[in-house]
Amino acid sequence: MNADSRGRGPLAGARVATRLPAGDLERARRFYSGTLGLDPVDERPGGLLYRCGGSDFVLFQSTGSSPGTFTQMAMEVDDIESVVAELKRRGVVFEDVDVPGLRTRDGIAEVEGNYPSKGARGERGAWFHDSEGNLLGIGEPIPVTPAS
Template identity: 70%
Template structure:
């Protein structure tokens, strides 16, 4: 590798992509349940922008395993966001954390996760998880300082 090649990934934009077996169904879910509209679309995909980040839904014959968090939003008031999403019909997961994350169960859809994310400066994060119409596991998080 030459010096011109070093750090290319560090300078690249990160693109999150989530599979959707039914792109029309996914679009309705993201619009009606999350209040998000695509900023660009192609026959095989939708592009969403939230703050300075963006993510794409793409038509896929494969299904998401939904066994890990695939996309998350960091918010300032998790209770308000969870309440709003519940009003829109989002169903939050009941989660029981392993001891490595401080243990605990969700209450009202929210649980505190100890020392989970490096570099945030937070001692913990409060989190809530839900699935989109395609089975992708999504999260809402709020740092606890």
């Protein structure tokens, strides 16, 4: 059994399939395309399928809405500073967070701790809302530095 399929239940080998609600699917398409630079790889009535780095997510037409109070989907990048700078240039407004143990500076926070299997000592993170109110995160692992 590999690290990606640990568990004994019927979902141990399942693939995660993120679904994000959109009150206005065309507005969401414009935001994801024009602002984030992502175009759907497929679509069906009421749904847009996107692919990033080998993973899929879907925006679906919904009469409900996200509360936008928690991270609904996150993307891991290699250089969070350049990604945040480019998204700001494209009009994205990043969340300011100032709670015990977590504070953003220029839109980016350092998050202490990480999962040992990821080989990092922490993560840098940033959060923003899409056009539909979904809270999206961007993360970059902080590598463990060898002791000198």
